[in-house]
Amino acid sequence: MLEPTDEQLAFKAEVRRYLERAWPTTVSRVAVEGGPPFDTTAWAGLARMGATGLLVPAEYGGAGASVVEAAFVCEELGRLVVAAPYLSSAVLAARLLTGLGGEVAERYLPGIADGTTVATVAFLDDHGRWNPDGLGVHAENGRLTGRVAYVTDLPSADLVLVVAPGRDGLGVYPVAPDAPGVTVGTLDCLDRTQPVGALRLDDVVVEGAAIEAEVVAEVVGVAIACLAASQVGGAERCLDLSVSYATQRVQFGRIIGSYQAIKHRCADMLARVESARSAAHHLIDAVATGEDVPVAASLAKAFCSDAYVACAGDLVQIHGGIGFTWEHDAHLYLKRAKASAHLFGDPTHHRDLLARHLSGR
Secondary structure, three states: OOOOOOHHHHHHHHHHHHHHHOHHHHHHHHHHHOOOOOOOOOHHHHOOOOHHHHHOOHOOOOOOHHHHHHHHHHHHHOOOOOOOHOOOOOOOOHHHHHHHOHHHHHHHHHHHHHHOOOEEEOOEOOOOOOOOOOOOOOOOOOOOEEEEEEEEEHHOOOOEEEEEEEOOEEEEEEOOOOOOEEEEEEEEOOOOOEEEEEEEEEEEEEEEEEEEEEEHHHHHHHHHHHHHHHHHHHHHHHHHHHHHHHHOOOOOOEHHOOOOHHHHHHHHHHHHHHHHHOOOOOOOHHHHOOOOHHHHHHHHHHHHHHHHHHHHHHHHHHHHHHOOOOOHHHHHHHHHHHHHHHHHOOOOHHHHHHHHHHHHO
């Protein structure tokens, strides 16, 4: 079971204080309303705290920390539905390059660690999942051709790490979004705080390095752990906002929190949040120890996704009419919950994977 140290909890608390001060939902609304995808000043502040380099080894300018610290940062980012490329750059790209090692890691990891480079990874199939047999890009004779339908934070990225098969097996190929033959398409997403783009590669000249599918699978496990933590943070915030409103709003001469229907709904939200936290912490611990990660990942992704969607829906319902307005933050949480539920495979997919893992034992 995950047992965070005092230092890890203190760092988490400091990240929360910083985000509440520098990155409230009003800042993320700029991206929702058609502005830049993220606030570069707030991102630089997060980098100065060392958050963007947590998963980067010390020899490349990072902290060399564990997935626990990165997951805690993601939990706080999810709590305020922060529009930031953290999962793509500081988790996916950092962990992939660390697993890759060599000259490519030496070239790009320092920039990711200090936040000056925003990277993402193009590795999902047409269903938004990791499937080494379903990749839409192929490498041959030092050139990449194909299409990746879903790439997280692609509109923000300075660097795209394309995972593609070739004659000698799987490889990682760094690509600049503005390189000849590269076409970046921005998708109209439900959650604009987590932009997703489509990447097309037409005979793009590249240099890459070989990587094992197992290494990419390990990176996906880390990413799902951080995503689950983000979902827990968002669900908990939905509960906090609901309880706060229910203890203030008066209807028919009574505080609405005194009605049994509201009490039961809030109690159900609390049960979901704490259960989701347990599932996420189980996965974080599994990733840190390397034990039973596929089962823990599917369990956490399925449960945390459903819990967040349910809590976000309850947030809207408890707030009544104001919860349906653009001015209230409820829709930001509902959209984030729905979008994150489908990232790296939806709950139905992961329940199917979980059943296969358990039946195969």
